[in-house]
Amino acid sequence: MIIKTNKLNLWYGAFQALIDVDLAIERNRITALIGPSGCGKSTLLRVFNRMNDLIEGVRMSGSVNFEGKEILDHEIDLITLRKRIGMVFQRPNPFPLSVFENVVYGLRVHGEKNKQVLAEAAEKSLSAVLLFDELKDKLSMNALGLSLEQQQRLCIARLLSVTPEVLLMDEPCSALDPFATMKIEELMIELKKQYTIVIVTHNMQQAARISDDCGYLLLGELVEFADTKKIFTTPADKRTEDYITGRFG
Amino acid sequence: MKRAFEFLIERAIFLSGIASIIFVVLIFFFLLKEGLALFQTESLTGFLFGKNWYPISDPPRFGILPLFLGSLLVTLGAIVIAVPLGLASAIYVAEVAPPKLRDILKSGIELLAAFPSIVLGFIGIVTLAPFLKSVFHLSSGLTALAGSIMLAFMAMPTIVSIIEDAIVSVPKNYREGSLALGATHWQTIYRVVLPAASSGILAAVMLGIGRVIGETMAVLMITGNAAVLPTSILQPVRTLTATIAAEMGEAVSGSEHYYALFAIGIVLFIISFVINLLADLFLHRKAAR
Known part of the structure; x- marks a missing residue:
């Protein structure tokens, strides 16, 4: 187990967005968080790299343990945390820089200056997301000129270059067409050999296709968390059953 | 009906x-x-590149090179001062300042734009000129540098508010992407936010230049008004605009001198037009993205 939450509560001002969430994320597996809009699944994901800190008026209680470290600790080094736990966003968000500068961005901000190292890392990361052959002659083009699928792959490559351990993915395919979605899903299954992946998705079929573990959230509560097969065949909770059979949500 | x-x-x-x-x-x-x-009566090259502006000597000389270089020197000086200061100020207002302070600062910057330039010029004469005189041991503090500093103040509101707009309109997901990779706030600003806002920043600089080059009253009062080829920023100069303002009253309508002042007007018009066009192109490029 790589991340474990214990009685995690989160408030946006007076609104409680997460209620007593207990969850354990296993290494080298894909964990999917599903649930209707506003159930808190993205909020939960953003606890793991403390991106919620950017929102004013956020309070948290309980604990989130990441390899023996307390993520909620105010003293924690956010730079190291975010280097180890990377994030892919809903809309591909490459920077308005060249493809190469996008990939090596993380390394640059962490102080890497050696051109050789940067070039090797760029090739390795782009190869890992199967973009290198496509883009090896276009490394200096502006990343905003790529297709959406390529942009999302590039964002994943950008993460891989800083060698994280966990990849958080916040609805990574929602801006993509079905074919591009399939390709990104194949990539995720490939990536889980080396990384731990947590994905938020509103697409239940996607969760069923790619995840190993699955958690169902409703109104800030983690209703059920289990093996994906079990969630989708014999859910223990009536509310989960209602959601996955399409009676609700 | x-x-x-x-x-x-x-x-x-x-x-x-x-x-x-x-x-x-x-x-x-x-x-x-x-x-x-x-x-x-006057050749175009003699007008543009002539080194002497003696409109009432006999024969009169209408070379605007000293005036043009005076404008250029004062403008460059103002931009060198106003752009770094304006950029830093805009970054602070847009990215760093707490919301309450931000509102106060923004209205403060707008208030700076509300001062009539003659008031700034007057304040410049009684405070800035003596200050420069004693710091640089000059015979007079009324110099190109004094003009540059005053004009930098006048260009600041334009520069700050346009750069601030450009920074605020950088999409939030660029910032998130950068922070999520473990970049610090400052790294995010200079590696992602500023490049993304670059066309707005260039437009701000252009409009700042436009504001400065067209300014008349303050420069007339504070640059010393000597129509000689400038060799140093610590020397009195005269700008194109100040020349028109100072001499229009004494030029006889229909005289060569009178026409020469209008010809200076054409030169100013062309400069402003080109600058506005460039600023527009930069702003447009941003909108197209």
Whole structure:
């Protein structure tokens, strides 16, 4: 187990967005968080790299343990945390820089200056997301000129270059067409050999296709968390059953 | 009856609408007519590159090179001061300042734009000029540098508010992407936010230049008004605008001197036009993205 939450509560001002969430994320597996809009699944994901800190008026209680470290600790080094736990966003968000500068961005901000190292890392990361052959002659083009699928792959490559351990993915395919979605899903299954992946998705079929573990959230509560097969065949909770059979949500 | 009323209203609105264009065209032709008359007696190169501006000597000399270089020197100096300061100020207002302070700062910057330039010029004469005089041990503090500093103050509100707008309109997901990779706030600003806002920043610089080069009263008061080729920023200079303002009253209508001042007007018009065009191109490029 790589991340474990214990009685995690989160408030946006007076609104409680997460209620007593207990969850354990296993290494080298894909964990999917599903649930209707506003159930808190993205909020939960953003606890793991403390991106919620950017929102004013956020309070948290309980604990989130990441390899023996307390993520909620105010003293924690956010730079190291975010280097180890990377994030892919809903809309591909490459920077308005060249493809190469996008990939090596993380390394640059962490102080890497050696051109050789940067070039090797760029090739390795782009190869890992199967973009290198496509883009090896276009490394200096502006990343905003790529297709959406390529942009999302590039964002994943950008993460891989800083060698994280966990990849958080916040609805990574929602801006993509079905074919591009399939390709990104194949990539995720490939990536889980080396990384731990947590994905938020509103697409239940996607969760069923790619995840190993699955958690169902409703109104800030983690209703059920289990093996994906079990969630989708014999859910223990009536509310989960209602959601996955399409009676609700 | 009602038809006729509608017709009248529509015509009236139409006329008001095209009035601004008509006025621009009229002004433009008037400027051309009066300015180009100079070149019946004076050569274009003698006017643009002549080193002496002696409009009332005999024979008169109408070389605007010293005036042009005076404008250039004062403008460059103002931009060198105003752009780094304005950029830093805009970054602080947009990215760092707490919301309450941000509102106060923004209204403060707008208030700076509300000062009539003659007031700033006056304050410059009584405070800045003596200060520069004693710091650099000059015989007079009324120099190009004094003009640059005053003009930098006048260009700041334009520069800060346009750069601030450009920074605020950088999409949030760029910032999130950068922070999520473990970049610090400052790294995010200079590696992602500023490049993303670069066209807005260039437009701000252009409009700042436009503001500075067209300014008259303050530079007339504070640059020392010596129409000589400038060799140092610590020397009195005279700008194109100040020349027109200072000499229009004494130039006899229809004289060569009078035409020369209009020709300077054409030069200023062309400079402003090009600068505004460039600023527009930069702003447009941003909108197209």
